[in-house]
Amino acid sequence: xxxxxxxxxxxxxxxxxxxxxxxxxxxxxxxxxxxxxxxxxxxxxxxxxxxxxxxxxxxxxxxxxxxxxxxxxxxxxxxxxxxxxxxxxxxxxxxxxxxxxxxxxxxxxxxxxxxxxxxxxxxxxxxxxxxxxxxxxxxxxxxxxx
Amino acid sequence: xxxxxxxxxxxxxxxxxxxxxxxxxxxxxxxxxxxxxxxxxxxxxxxxxxxxxxxxxxxxxxxxxxxxxxxxxxxxxxxxxxxxxxxxxxxxxxxxxxxxxxxxxxxxxxxxxxxxxxxxxxxxxxxxxxxxxxxxxxxxxxxxxx
Numbered sequence: 001x002x003x004x005x006x007x008x009x010x011x012x013x014x015x016x017x018x019x020x021x022x023x024x025x026x027x028x029x030x031x032x033x034x035x036x037x038x039x040x041x042x043x044x045x046x047x048x049x050x051x052x053x054x055x056x057x058x059x060x061x062x063x064x065x066x067x068x069x070x071x072x073x074x075x076x077x078x079x080x081x082x083x084x085x086x087x088x089x090x091x092x093x094x095x096x097x098x099x100x101x102x103x104x105x106x107x108x109x110x111x112x113x114x115x116x117x118x119x120x121x122x123x124x125x126x127x128x129x130x131x132x133x134x135x136x137x138x139x140x141x142x143x144x145x146x
Numbered sequence: 147x148x149x150x151x152x153x154x155x156x157x158x159x160x161x162x163x164x165x166x167x168x169x170x171x172x173x174x175x176x177x178x179x180x181x182x183x184x185x186x187x188x189x190x191x192x193x194x195x196x197x198x199x200x201x202x203x204x205x206x207x208x209x210x211x212x213x214x215x216x217x218x219x220x221x222x223x224x225x226x227x228x229x230x231x232x233x234x235x236x237x238x239x240x241x242x243x244x245x246x247x248x249x250x251x252x253x254x255x256x257x258x259x260x261x262x263x264x265x266x267x268x269x270x271x272x273x274x275x276x277x278x279x280x281x282x283x284x285x286x287x288x289x290x291x292x
Contacts (some may be wrong), residue, residue: 051216052208053218066197087240087264088233088235089236090233091233092200116261122215
């Protein structure tokens with residue numbers, strides 16, 4: 001039987017969260033956290049609504065996952081996020097010791113790679129899943145705002 | 147008239163917050179945010195109590211300050227924190243565009259300097275205020291836990 005629970009499957013759910021952010025006037029980034037093919041957190045960027053620079057999709061996903069699991073370490077968890085994490089989110093992911101991070105579009109200016117920040121050495125990274133769709137949503141957002 | 151509102155004055159308040167963390171079994175880091183000599187946030191690390199790796203003193207201080215000010219940018223604000231921020235907190239401070247960061251003890255292993263993370267180019271940094279007292283509290287905490 002075909003496995004429907006591919007990286008694209010979960011990234012598409014993160015992308016639908018990003019579209020919710022878009023519709024709410026937030027920079028369109030969405031995230032889900034998955035354990036054993038089960039989604040334990042589904043979030044999007046809320047920096048405008050909460051008036052809080054720390055309210056990135058990933059930060060909320062980390063907090064929600066820890067609440068859900070009853071422990072602060074995200075071992076055996078995979079984060080799917082539509083945009084490359086910034087250094088704040090990379091730092092939070094570092095502390096969480098999350099097993100895997102999958103992201104869509106690269107952020108060549110403010111992403112953790114360009115800024116020299118680090119994930120945990122145990123964390124596996126997969127880049128570029130649904131990259132074009134994730135990037136296009138960001139482009140559409142900033143075009144609309146100009 | 148002598149100015150009582152020195153960097154040491156506010157760092158001592160951050161240090162008393164760090165002691166509250168110590169007493170609660172949390173890694174003893176405390177923070178205050180100050181605007182025009184007025185404290186708008188006073189927080190300490192709550193990662194154990196909240197079971198949340200994102201609950202560092204600085205992260206809560208940033209969120210509380212933004213709530214207090216009614217805006218997400220911390221222009222004209224100074225953060226006093228007893229320990230050098232990690233890359234997550236440096237990343238959050240970057241987004242906040244905070245005017246000044248004053249810290250006590252260096253964190254040579256997990257601090258943002260060692261990890262190559264960046265504060266905002268507009269942010270001034272002052273290191274080493276009450277350094278010995280801030281560092282000693284950390285040493286006492288980890289000695290007690292061994």
